[in-house]
Amino acid sequence: MTTLPTSTDRKLGLVIDLDTCVGCHACVISCKGWNTENYGAPLADEDPYGADPAGTFLNRVHSYEVQPETGATQLIHFPKSCLHCTDAPCVTVCPTGASYKRVEDGIVLVNESDCIGCGLCAWACPYGARELDAAEGVMKKCTLCVDRIYNAHLPEEDRVPACVRTCPAGARHFGDFADPESHVSRLTAERGGIDLMPEQETRPVNKYLPPRPKDRLQEQVDILAPLLAPVSEDSAGFFGWLDKALDRLPGAPSKDETR
Amino acid sequence: MHPAPSVILFTVMSGAGFGMLAFLGIGLPDVTGWVAFTFFAIAYVLAVGGLMASTFHLGHPERAIKAFSQWRTSWLSREGCCAVFTLLVMAVYGAGLVFLGTRWTALGFVGSFASVLTVFTTSMIYAQLRTVPRWHSPMTPALLLSLSLAGGALLTGQEKAAIALLVVAGAIQIMAWLKGDGALTASGSTLASATGLGTASTVRAFEPPHTGTNYLLNEFVHVVGRKHGLQLRVISFFLMIVLPIGMLLLPFSHLFAALAVLSHLAGTAVSRWLFFAEAEHVVGLYYGKRTT
Numbered sequence: 406m407t408t409l410p411t412s413t414d415r416k417l418g419l420v421i422d423l424d425t426c427v428g429c430h431a432c433v434i435s436c437k438g439w440n441t442e443n444y445g446a447p448l449a450d451e452d453p454y455g456a457d458p459a460g461t462f463l464n465r466v467h468s469y470e471v472q473p474e475t476g477a478t479q480l481i482h483f484p485k486s487c488l489h490c491t492d493a494p495c496v497t498v499c500p501t502g503a504s505y506k507r508v509e510d511g512i513v514l515v516n517e518s519d520c521i522g523c524g525l526c527a528w529a530c531p532y533g534a535r536e537l538d539a540a541e542g543v544m545k546k547c548t549l550c551v552d553r554i555y556n557a558h559l560p561e562e563d564r565v566p567a568c569v570r571t572c573p574a575g576a577r578h579f580g581d582f583a584d585p586e587s588h589v590s591r592l593t594a595e596r597g598g599i600d601l602m603p604e605q606e607t608r609p610v611n612k613y614l615p616p617r618p619k620d621r622l623q624e625q626v627d628i629l630a631p632l633l634a635p636v637s638e639d640s641a642g643f644f645g646w647l648d649k650a651l652d653r654l655p656g657a658p659s660k661d662e663t664r
Numbered sequence: 665m666h667p668a669p670s671v672i673l674f675t676v677m678s679g680a681g682f683g684m685l686a687f688l689g690i691g692l693p694d695v696t697g698w699v700a701f702t703f704f705a706i707a708y709v710l711a712v713g714g715l716m717a718s719t720f721h722l723g724h725p726e727r728a729i730k731a732f733s734q735w736r737t738s739w740l741s742r743e744g745c746c747a748v749f750t751l752l753v754m755a756v757y758g759a760g761l762v763f764l765g766t767r768w769t770a771l772g773f774v775g776s777f778a779s780v781l782t783v784f785t786t787s788m789i790y791a792q793l794r795t796v797p798r799w800h801s802p803m804t805p806a807l808l809l810s811l812s813l814a815g816g817a818l819l820t821g822q823e824k825a826a827i828a829l830l831v832v833a834g835a836i837q838i839m840a841w842l843k844g845d846g847a848l849t850a851s852g853s854t855l856a857s858a859t860g861l862g863t864a865s866t867v868r869a870f871e872p873p874h875t876g877t878n879y880l881l882n883e884f885v886h887v888v889g890r891k892h893g894l895q896l897r898v899i900s901f902f903l904m905i906v907l908p909i910g911m912l913l914l915p916f917s918h919l920f921a922a923l924a925v926l927s928h929l930a931g932t933a934v935s936r937w938l939f940f941a942e943a944e945h946v947v948g949l950y951y952g953k954r955t956t
Contacts, residue, residue: 407737433873441777458876465873467950469855473865474945480870485950494794501730501742522723525740527883528665531795531853533947534794536879538902542723599860602946604852613860 407499409492416582417549418489418610419569420589420598424617426577428468428482431576432568436464436547437488439567444552445517449540462537463487463547464568471616481616484577486568486608487534487547489513494524495535495546503544510584511610512551517543531605534582546556552577582610665796666886667940671719675786676933678714678747679808681707682779683816685754689715689776691767692822700761700823706819708751715747739792743785750778766841783812790939797851798844798943805842807833810930811904818925824913830928834905837935841897848954858949884945905933921936 433633440463441447450460465487471479489506496504503519504526515526520543527535527544535546535583550566553559563570569577580589589612592598598612640648652656684707687693688700693705719725732748734741753775760766787808790799810833817826855869856862904927911924948954 406732414791428831459874459878461879462873465878467869467873468871469859469861470870471861471865471869472868481859483859483861485873497737498740498792500732500734500738500744501727502734503730520724521727521729521731522741522884524721524723524883525789527879528945529795531858531946533880533884533950537723537883539879544723548799553802602853604857605946614861615860 407496407502407504409496409506410508410511411501413506413508414583415510416451416489416491416584417510417512417554418589419486419549419566420578420580420610420612422576422578422592422614422616423481423483424480424596424614425574426466427574427576428466428480429573430466431571432484433462433466434463435571437462437565438651439550439553440545440548444548444574445515446541446543446545447540448545449538451539457539459539461536461545463534463536463545465533473605476619479488479616479619484568485532485534485601486518486611487513487549488532488607489549489610491608491610493607494605494607497521498525498529500525510581512549513546514548514551515544517541520544529542531602531607535662543603582612599602665850665943665945666883667937668721670717670762670935672868672936672940673783674718675808675816675935676929677710678786679719679783679812680775680819680929681711681714682750682782683710683814684819685711685816686776686779686813687816687820687822687825689754689757689772689774689779691772692768692825693820695760695768696765698762701907702757703820704754704758704762707754709820711747711751716940728747737753739785739788743782746778746782746785750775750782753778768774780809780813783809792920794851795946797847797853799939800851801840801843803836803840805873806836810836811935815925815928818908818928821921823916824834826924827909827912831906831911834901837901837905842941846945847918851946853946853949853952855952858946863949869950872951880947881951881953883947885951886941887953890942892944893938893942899935900931900938902931903927904935906940909933 437448452458464484467482467483467485469483471481489511493506494525495515496506501519501521503516522542524538525536527537535544538545554564555562565579569579578589578592580587582590584590592629593612596614598614600609601613688703688707719728729893731741731744735745753771756769756773759772760768784805787805791804793954795798814826814833816830817829822955855867859867907925907927914920942955
């Protein structure tokens with residue numbers, strides 16, 4: 406049913422820490438691996454070893470250059486997957502009822518046997534979280550690893566989404582946002598977690614933690630610097646003689662150009 | 665957005681077909697027998713042909729029957745339901761005209777209203793999408809409805825109505841283009857809002873997620889042909905509006921009427937191509953493809 410639930414018992418989702426992410430793409434690979442080998446249609450690769458490789462991914466890492474008004478430029482790695490929106494526009498547009506948001510935990514899923522592959526849900530998503538699989542002709546999206554998080558056959562520590570489990574930097578956190586005392590709710594409150602494109606009014610569940618302000622360079626970084634005097638302006642000795650001799654030759658740079 | 669030929673063909677053909685049915689339903693022209701058969705055959709070829717074309721871009725067309733189930737929330741589902749209802753009602757109404765020589769007036773009015781409603785539901789599939797600011801506007805249903813009715817008037821030989829509707833459609837088309845050009849900026853979505861990294865900083869896309877292309881870039885970040893946008897707008901407007909009006913103002917001949925229809929449909933196809941090719945999806949912001 407494509408009518409969105411008015412509320413969900415739990416709000417499972419991710420916190421992604423942009424301060425911590427190192428841009429290694431391990432989450433991309435573990436996501437592709439888990440979701441190709443387990444639930445639903447495998448994620449296709451088109452021309453994987455050829456000249457023009459492409460494929461379906463449920464999680465992609467962008468990189469952005471951020472230039473503050475003062476200070477050094479920063480490079481921010483930006484993982485992006487389904488945000489499991491509270492007001493998910495992808496669900497309501499679905500003509501067949503293949504897309505739905507679960508009442509028990511708020512996960513947005515696609516029932517692949519009902520999907521006609523019209524692509525309208527991907528059109529409705531502002532975040533590019535849904536991709537139509539070129540081989541299977543059905544819509545693929547992040548399931549929040551629904552086949553891991555409730556899987557009693559897995560050891561307890563593995564019952565989190567594959568991307569969270571694999572992240573070597575600890576930049577991804579999984580939990581219940583409906584519980585104000587949960588790890589993810591507290592992280593969001595402490596670090597000022599934000600919604601992506603709030604003007605689209607999707608009310609995403611996933612939150613992004615902005616990069617912390619970087620330390621400023623002090624006046625004197627290196628305590629040895631004062632002892633290492635810069636090259637003398639009025640050079641003497643052999644190099645001083647050579648400098649003056651070359652200046653007198655034709656084609657020598659003028660005083661201004663040497664600056 | 666990627667201008668898929670199947671969707672362009674579908675919206676242009678079914679728009680004209682349902683526009684024809686809207687006129688036939690109210691008895692314009694008041695025809696029976698073989699003449700009525702010819703009119704209805706053309707309308708059904710356009711409307712049904714368009715619907716068939718729209719299934720070509722589905723990943724699983726064999727499951728299309730499921731698309732009638734979610735009319736409570738989905739405009740695409742509503743469109744399917746409306747289209748089938750209209751085609752059934754108008755088939756009964758048309759059979760009365762063709763085989764019995766009887767005009768069931770009330771049924772015709774229901775069918776005519778349902779035809780207009782079908783075109784409206786089609787337009788709302790696009791207008792509902794906040795992710796495509798150029799489409800997310802009342803101009804989208806206004807444009808598709810006025811073009812459908814103008815095409816229907818042309819195809820059913822309603823000269824005065826056709827001229828009036830072409831003038832209206834032309835005015836709406838120009839307004840849609842002008843308003844649409846500023847829609848992305850007016851939506852407030854930027855790379856800064858998309859990433860949340862814009863507070864007291866400027867953000868620039870440094871590196872895409874993959875070296876190759878992907879579904880999102882192919883489907884939503886179509887940029888080919890934008891540079892010829894203005895020329896194509898002029899060509900489209902001339903073929904779709906100006907030339908048909910000129911033909912209709914000349915003394916009537918079947919040749920000119922046929923040319924007016926063909927010119928209008930060709931111009932509408934160009935306009936529809938631009939409707940997709942010029943539409944900017946906000947996901948392009950993440951790829952640094954939308955410089956505003």
